Amino acid sequence: MLNKLPITNKKAVRVAYGETLVELGGLDQNVVVLDADVSSSTQSKLFAQKYPERFINVGIAEANMMAVAAGLAACGKIPFVNTFAVFCTLRAGDPLRSVVAYPELNVKIAGGYSGVSDSYDGATHQSVEDIAIVRSIPNIKVIVVADATEARLATMAAAKLKGPVYLRLSRAEVPIIFDADYHFVFGKAHELVPGDDLTIIANGYMVYKALEAVRILNQKGIYPRLLNMHTVKPLDEEAVLKAARETGAILTVEEHSIYGGLGSAVAETLGQNYPVPMKIMGFNDRFGETGGYDEVLAKMGLSAEEIVRNAENLLTKKAKR
Amino acid sequence: MQLTAERLRALNEISRNLRRTVVEMIYTAGSGHPGGSLSSVEIITALYLEKMKFDPRNPLDPRRDRFVLSKGHAAPTLYAMFAYLNVIPRSELLHLRKLGSRLQGHPDMKSVPGVEMSSGPLGLGLSVGAGMALAAKLNQAPYHTYVLLGDGEIQEGIIWEAVMTANKYKLNNLTAILDHNGVQLDGICDEIMPLGDVAAKFAAFGWRPFTCDGHDIASILNALEEATSYREGPSIIIAKTVKGKGVSYMEGKNIWHGKKIDDHEYRQAVAEIGGISYAE
Known part of the structure; x- marks a missing residue:
């Protein structure tokens, strides 16, 4: 279940997430993926390569992306919205609150590059406020991912949950804490x-x-x-x-x-x-x-x-x- | 779309009644947005009673056309139409803005079937409509999506993000309708933040603009027909309207964007509009 310390095996959380999007795309035709021109950062490009017809790149327009996702979800789609955590909670915070969370639409918000995982880019690209924001908005479930194994399981779980889910992801290559037997249960420590x-x-x-x-x-x-x-x-x-x-x-x-x-x-x-x-x-x-x-x-x-x-x-x- | 003179008279009479209903609702609520609710009456009438595929007995039919009231403050007009169509009981109308009512000050899609999107924060509805139109493309569903915008609303930057998105994906199943009354909360739009040549702006962004008289149902329907026949991309109808239309002291006045209606004002408005109220 738990890999023994010291752990030398590492994997980037964002890569595990991107791979899981591809997996989800194969499981459910309704999964659509949106990005705001950072798909090679968030790794949503992996989905774009496999399912280009279900990938929507809105350009550098995060708020628009969030509201487009609301429209898609209102018509039965399961949109995964991708950008940096700081942008999807602040730039897109208004549509996140009013047209995703308020009507409780089935939008999954992937906050990439959270915390200081994008360390060299500095404070403007880092996010140490995102959880406070999403946690104070009703109807949003909030998951913070620890490693690549958990990234996959949490993403699969988010797809199954009804309603908005905020997935807090990371840019970083981090030690793989959990082995293949890890049992992730949403809502349970x-x-x-x-x-x-x-x-x-x-x-x-x-x-x-x-x-x-x-x-x-x-x-x-x-x-x-x-x-x-x-x-x-x-x-x-x-x-x-x-x-x-x-x-x-x-x-x-x-x-x-x-x-x-x-x-x-x-x-x-x-x-x-x-x-x-x-x-x-x-x-x-x-x-x-x-x-x-x-x-x-x-x-x-x-x-x-x-x-x-x-x-x-x-x-x-x-x-x- | 050719209307018989008789049908046109009937639609005008319904618009008159909706206008009277809206004034009664806002008067009873003690607050609300009369100006923009009254300017959108004929547009909403033309859409729901002539243009859109919409079955009031099955407001969630997956094949229905979608209507997003992006200018959510015109909610009373939408609610009044829903009551006319028996989507909601007429007895609910005067509960507008009351505690416990489904008829929130701005539309709440979770509580009122038929409301396609919760709205109020201006600018979001066009992106939402683009998402609905994209979903239709992905699902190969034949429905059309209509978004009603206020003109002050297009000062929001996100509108132009949505405009670019709809052009990129050639969303010929998306039509925006601009309730162009020229007045916003603080004053005249062109003084607060000039909109310029709206048709040229949308055209420059790859949209096909159409124009109509937003209080002339035949004119609105003609424009809707042209817009939905255009297959190359998204379309917008710039509907010339009058803020507070039908009530002389409200017409063209920004103070009537959001304001309570007092007893005297109410009596005068009812006398000017005539017709009957759908509120029970």
């Missing part, structure tokens, strides 16, 4: 590592960082539970509350602003039901910047070492209660 000292809840590429952190913590005699919270909305509140009751402290880690993302969702649940010491790790109300992917993340405090440090702090807080 996946426990990667059992443990009782505290719980680390992560998603996206941060799941891998958290795995590295767990290994270091284990060497120090600390045994955290690790949950992969791939579905941010609806949140698996049961798993969060169970973790709070059984481990007494929660650390969330995400490649997103500390406002409005996974950490916020977890805090909303804990605060209203079962408050325990918690810490939200993410972008501290700031934009990303140019640099190597792991370098930028580390500068923002998103590294295995920082996860270890925050876990230890939380354990101290928990002990003082």
Whole structure:
């Protein structure tokens, strides 16, 4: 189920996603794919090559793309809309809200290049606000993808779900955490590592960082539970509350602003039901910047070492209660 | 399309009644958009009662023609037409904008069968219509898609993105109708943001423009016939209209874009329009 650390086998999430679009295209004639002139970035070009008649390139017009998708969905199609996460949630945010989410149309929104995975292009092309936006809009289901294996399973799941789904994807080539036996269940947290000292809840590429952190913590005699919270909305509140009751402290880690993302969702649940010491790790109300992917993340405090440090702090807080 | 004089009289009478109904609905609601609702009455009448394939007993028939009210603030006119056609009960009309009513201030496709798309944020409907027309091409379905645009609305940049998309895919199954009343919320369109020669603009983008008198049903139907006969690409009908048409003190006045109608104004409007209301 879980590949052993260190993981040397890597694959780009976007490539796995593009391949899955092709697979879906063969399974369902109603699947149509839209892109706004970034199909070689998002890898929707793989679908375009196989099914050109079902591929619609609207040019550099993201809002138009989203509203065209609404029209297609209203007539029974299953459109997958592709562009960078920052553009499909902000440029196309108005049609996403009003003609996709409000009428609950069956549009799948693939937010490519999320977080700082497009690290060298800098803050304008990165996205650390997208989850906060889609999570606050009713009727949108939100999935954050951790690796290539999960990209395929989440994309297949999104196609089967009725209504709008936001798939948060990545440009990066990241370690393949999950092997072929991985069972992805939409809406259910996946426990990667059992443990009782505290719980680390992560998603996206941060799941891998958290795995590295767990290994270091284990060497120090600390045994955290690790949950992969791939579905941010609806949140698996049961798993969060169970973790709070059984481990007494929660650390969330995400490649997103500390406002409005996974950490916020977890805090909303804990605060209203079962408050325990918690810490939200993410972008501290700031934009990303140019640099190597792991370098930028580390500068923002998103590294295995920082996860270890925050876990230890939380354990101290928990002990003082 | 040749109409008998008798049919034309009947359609004009229905338009008169729709106009009266719309005024009563907005008066009762205490808010709404009389100006743009009244300017689109004949266009909606011509589409629903003569032009479109639309079975009121089966408003979700997959073969139906699609109509997107991109200028969603004209919702009362669409609702009044739906009530006339018994798509919705006439007893619902005066629930417009009331808590719990299906008749939201702007159209909600989830709650009213027959509303093809939720609308209100201006500019989105033409892209939506292009998507519906693309779906028809992909499904080899014979339906036609009509999109009613306001003229202030075409100041939105997304309109021109949609215009390029429809041209690229040669969507000859898509017809936009511009309710060209020349007035928007803040004033005269050509003062707020000049639209220039709208027909030339659309033509330059690969669309075939047609024109008509937007309050003359025969003229509208002629233009619709020409537009739907054009097979080379998308078409637009520029319908010259009057904002607030039929109520003297509203005509051509931007303050009547969105404004409540008071008791005195209501009585005067009803006296000027005549006819009967479909509201029960």
